[in-house]
Amino acid sequence: MFFNSLAFAIFLPIVFFLYWFVFNKNKSTQNALLIVASYYFYSCWDWRFLFLLVFSTFLDYYTGIQIEKGKSESSRKFWFWLSIIVNLGFLGVFKYYNFFASSFSELVSSAGFKASPILLNVILPVGISFYTFHGLSYVIDIYFKRIKAEYNFVDYSLFVSYFPLLVAGPIERATHLLPEIKVKREFDFEKAKEGICQIIWGLVKKIVIADTCAVYANAIFDNYNTVNSASLILGAVYFAFQIYGDFSGYSDIALGVSKLFGLDLLRNFNYPYFSRDIAEFWRRWHISLSSWFRDYLYIPLGGSKGGLWMKVRNTFIIFVVSGFWHGANWTYIVWGFINAVYFLPLLLSNSNRNNMDAIILKFNFDSAKVIFSILYTFSLICIAWVFFRAKTITDAVLYLKRIITNGEFSSQYLENERYNHELLLLIALFVLVEWYSRAKIEPLSGRYNILKIALAIVAIIAFGTYSDYKEFIYFQF
Numbered sequence: 001m002f003f004n005s006l007a008f009a010i011f012l013p014i015v016f017f018l019y020w021f022v023f024n025k026n027k028s029t030q031n032a033l034l035i036v037a038s039y040y041f042y043s044c045w046d047w048r049f050l051f052l053l054v055f056s057t058f059l060d061y062y063t064g065i066q067i068e069k070g071k072s073e074s075s076r077k078f079w080f081w082l083s084i085i086v087n088l089g090f091l092g093v094f095k096y097y098n099f100f101a102s103s104f105s106e107l108v109s110s111a112g113f114k115a116s117p118i119l120l121n122v123i124l125p126v127g128i129s130f131y132t133f134h135g136l137s138y139v140i141d142i143y144f145k146r147i148k149a150e151y152n153f154v155d156y157s158l159f160v161s162y163f164p165l166l167v168a169g170p171i172e173r174a175t176h177l178l179p180e181i182k183v184k185r186e187f188d189f190e191k192a193k194e195g196i197c198q199i200i201w202g203l204v205k206k207i208v209i210a211d212t213c214a215v216y217a218n219a220i221f222d223n224y225n226t227v228n229s230a231s232l233i234l235g236a237v238y239f240a241f242q243i244y245g246d247f248s249g250y251s252d253i254a255l256g257v258s259k260l261f262g263l264d265l266l267r268n269f270n271y272p273y274f275s276r277d278i279a280e281f282w283r284r285w286h287i288s289l290s291s292w293f294r295d296y297l298y299i300p301l302g303g304s305k306g307g308l309w310m311k312v313r314n315t316f317i318i319f320v321v322s323g324f325w326h327g328a329n330w331t332y333i334v335w336g337f338i339n340a341v342y343f344l345p346l347l348l349s350n351s352n353r354n355n356m357d358a359i360i361l362k363f364n365f366d367s368a369k370v371i372f373s374i375l376y377t378f379s380l381i382c383i384a385w386v387f388f389r390a391k392t393i394t395d396a397v398l399y400l401k402r403i404i405t406n407g408e409f410s411s412q413y414l415e416n417e418r419y420n421h422e423l424l425l426l427i428a429l430f431v432l433v434e435w436y437s438r439a440k441i442e443p444l445s446g447r448y449n450i451l452k453i454a455l456a457i458v459a460i461i462a463f464g465t466y467s468d469y470k471e472f473i474y475f476q477f
């Protein structure tokens with residue numbers, strides 16, 4: 001069930017009505033309703049993987065209690081590592097086994113030996129990377145005594161399986177979401193209005209921006225060896241806005257839906273393409289994942305407290321692991337490595353936290369430098385996105401090579417639904433709207449909100465009528 005589907009448009013109002021008008025006696029009945037709704041939501045993809053979600057939930061719930069009750073350090077370590085190994089084991093089997101088996105087979109074949117790897121004919125359970133990380137952070141926090149174990153199975157189950165964040169995040173922490181789940185919620189009309197505005201803006205990002213850009217980006221990437229340099233550059237830009245509109249649009253809808261139920265999720269995007277350097281970009285892009293790797297991998301490895309070698313090593317580890325988290329393909333690993341290379345000069349010069357302030361532009365030289373920094377950073381990001389989008393590393397390298405060697409920058413028409421100039425104008429309008437709204441959660445609230453909401457709905461209907469591109473990119477991760 002997609003957020004941008006008719007099924008969800010029916011599902012959400014029903015759950016909302018039951019939540020506030022039927023199961024509103026106490027938080028326990030509301031939580032139970034949300035669990036049932038979440039399991040139904042998840043089973044709409046493949047009901048068989050619902051058992052995996054339930055098992056993962058029970059595993060971390062039980063091991064969390066055993067870790068807290070453990071009378072000896074060896075007992076606590078046993079339950080801790082049991083949870084870690086089983087969770088990562090499931091993730092490894094479903095997501096990475098075929099990758100490692102195929103890579104090993106290719107390595108052996110290149111050495112002159114025959115290899116016939118045994119591959120698993122299984123599909124990737126949707127959302128497994130996200131709900132696995134929910135459980136891992138919970139167990140890790142209990143082991144290091146940052147939080148107490150949750151003894152209410154219903155409350156913990158909701159924390160793991162809550163449907164707005166279940167399949168594509170944001171990656172929540174028990175320290176943030178569990179306290180909200182454990183208290184009774186009262187309907188807040190203002191928060192509900194904020195939620196509706198955020199849902200609508202998320203749909204604009206997905207349907208109007210991402211799905212439109214996808215048509216052209218797919219055509220260019222699938223035919224990169226036949227188009228000129230100008231079209232290839234536009235293809236990279238279109239994909240940059242496709243993945244931003246797609247993933248941040250999903251996060252906006254998830255946060256907006258949660259506000260309808262009186263729950264606040266972690267913000268996942270903060271206008272990342274207005275970043276002035278790569279470090280700022282990663283503070284604004286997929287914030288919940290970046291902070292997860294910072295707190296549960298980078299800092300435990302020593303963070304930035306050690307010598308220069310340790311800083312460099314830890315930086316490359318978290319970026320490469322972050323790339324590998326996205327998918328079992330060498331292209332994602334290279335994408336992570338490239339971002340580490342981008343980040344390295346900032347780390348070595350100790351300037352990775354320079355751009356922490358809000359962006360304020362005036363008519364002076366400093367503002368021109370800021371604009372140049374934003375455009376330069378966006379260009380670097382687009383180059384990295386080519387590896388993220390390409391099917392193979394070879395395709396990505398040839399794509400970038402052709403931009404340099406082709407040298408033709410004339411307008412080139414590709415046979416698809418959207419013309420070049422129309423799409424460029426649409427992106428320019430989108431950028432302007434976000435720029436003037438960058439101090440807010442989303443652009444639709446504030447002055448003239450009724451007019452802005454009406455225009456947004458018209459755009460969603462107009463573009464949704466002609467678009468059949470429904471899936472969210474991050475469902476595959």
